[in-house]
Amino acid sequence: MNHPVRRRPALVTALALACSVALTSCTAGPATGPGRASASPASADPASRPDLKAFYGQRLRWTDCDTEGYVCARLTVPRDYDDPGNGKTFVLPVARAEAGKPDRRIGSLVYNPGGPGAAGVQSLEEGMDEAFGRAARDRFDIVTFDPRGVGASVPALTCTASEDEAEEEAEPTVSEGVPPLHPRTEEERTAAAEGARAATEDCERHSGGLLRHVGTQDAARDLDVLRAALGERELTYLGWSYGTSLGTAYAELFPRRVRAMVLDGAIDPSLDWSQRVLSQSAGFRRSVDDYADHCAEIAGDSCPADSPDAIRALIEGLYTRAEREPLPVSEDSSYAEYGGMDATAVLDAVSMAMYTPEDQWEPLSRALAAADAGDATELGALDEEEPAPAEEDPAPEETDEVTEEDSGDEGSGATEDLTPDDNEGAALTAVNCLDVPHPRDLDAYWDALPRAEKAAGVYGTAGVTAELTCRGWPSGGRTPHRVDADGVVPVLVVGTTGDPSTPYEEAVSLADQFPGGMLLTYEGMGHTAYGRGGACVTEKVDAYLVGLKPVRPGATC
Secondary structure: OOOOOOOOOOOOOOOOOOOOOOOOOOOOOOOOOOOOOOOOOHHHOHHHOHHHHHHHOOOOOOEEOOOOOOEEEEEEEEOOOOOOOOOOEEEEEEEEEOOOOHHHOOEEEEEEOOOOOOOHHHHHHOOHHHHOOHHHHHHEEEEEEOOOEOOOOEOEOOOOOOHHHHHHOOOOOOOOOOOOOOOOOHHHHHHHHHHHHHHHHHHHHHHOOOHHHOOHHHHHHHHHHHHHHOOOOOEEEEEEOHHHHHHHHHHHHOHHHEEEEEEEOOOOOOOOHHHHHHHHHHHHHHHHHHHHHHHHHHHHHHOOOOOHHHHHHHHHHHHHHHHHOOEOOOOOOOOHHHOOEOHHHHHHHHHHOOOOHHHHHHHHHHHHHHHHOOOOHHHHHHOOOOOOOOOOOOOOOOOOOOOOOOOOOOOOOOOOOOOOOOOHHHHHHHHHHHHOOOOOOHHHHHHHHHHHHHHHOHHHHHHHHHHHHHHHOOOOOOOOOOOOOOOOOOOEEEEEEEOOOOOHHHHHHHHHHOOOOEEEEEEEEOOOOOOOOOHHHHHHHHHHHHHOOOOOOOOEO
């Protein structure tokens, strides 16, 4: 992709809080920079822990990726950082696009494309390095990885049955009742809770042994092992969307390890589960209003109606119709086996199209018009992402002292030798549920529905209902909090004023929470800015990444 990964929003696909990867060593970045604190003592350095020495001592062995122009490697990290010597590991794919001007190379620039659940290696091989400015690509190797449990990680998360298991299960049937976007009756709420419980049980059945080990805190520790394996003394990092959560966690764990950090499409760690739902769902509602108001400017004659109010009415009408009965689709649509697109699927497709107006509003407009006329096939196609092709598991990489032991767990259903074709949904749910504490009491969700409806209409109520999956999930150790990263260099936060998935207000808050934090505002629509916000954003971000040039207060593009 040429833009940050736009993944399915949490409103309807289990909680995207977004809606997230040859030399054997590299030269370290500059030792000092604006606002840099002195290095932490060796005794506080995780690399000095004897039980982590083997992991930190790795050096990546690069070979050609399947896609020409990139090189790939594999990184081994402990499954459990509290017990790294238990023999259980994750093996993470890593990929690199080498610096355009190697004689002027600064080091490695590691990025996370979003999600959670987005596979970094696939994003790079699809051309995501082109999202970076020329100055950054010339001076840095662009590096990314598949986080633990994600993509081609070994083992990888899955919440679905294998092909053999699926053959034993009943074929999907058309539901007699279509799930509402706002469950109001006892019957509707019971059905929503039971559906969420079944989804949780599916994940526990197939990946139970992994679910407690895929949180952002552990992924941030993996990022530090990767930094060391790249030969970097300090990390230069850019995270989009969920990647801002990963970057924030890293800055809190390793504040003096950061050379430069850009967080684009920010997630505010101080918000609890319900505040996050209200923030994001209100962002989507505003973006759909923006679509109605600006459709003619971007989609022209493709707009599904001739005025903003008529466009809003058409969309609301489709939601209402789909709640009564699924919208018809052609026989070759992936929704055909379910009898068409229900209201949740329609909301999903509309919300997802808000991520990149420049690319998605015109096809959305045509699809809405067709759906209103009685054929939702095009609308369903907007929400379909082609799964990553299945690939053979490569031979294990040799490392200095770490070997890939049997990473399976008894009773987990996870296997080392099979990578799910597409496990983004499973990883998205697993990471978000583990990262953010959720109440066990059902009444807490029903009590949140009126507030969500007031703040964001059906986008809010559907968002609350989606959170039910986390009710029975394993609990992580994180709680909502303001950033605690004393000693970190000035971090650059980028916020888009019309961002649907990570609202601008969260970028303002996150920049304020970092000591010396800087905010770059992009006045525009769509999700994130770097790589799609024009030359102004690119120049300011690249100047910071390459030369550590600060962004002035109030900077706007």
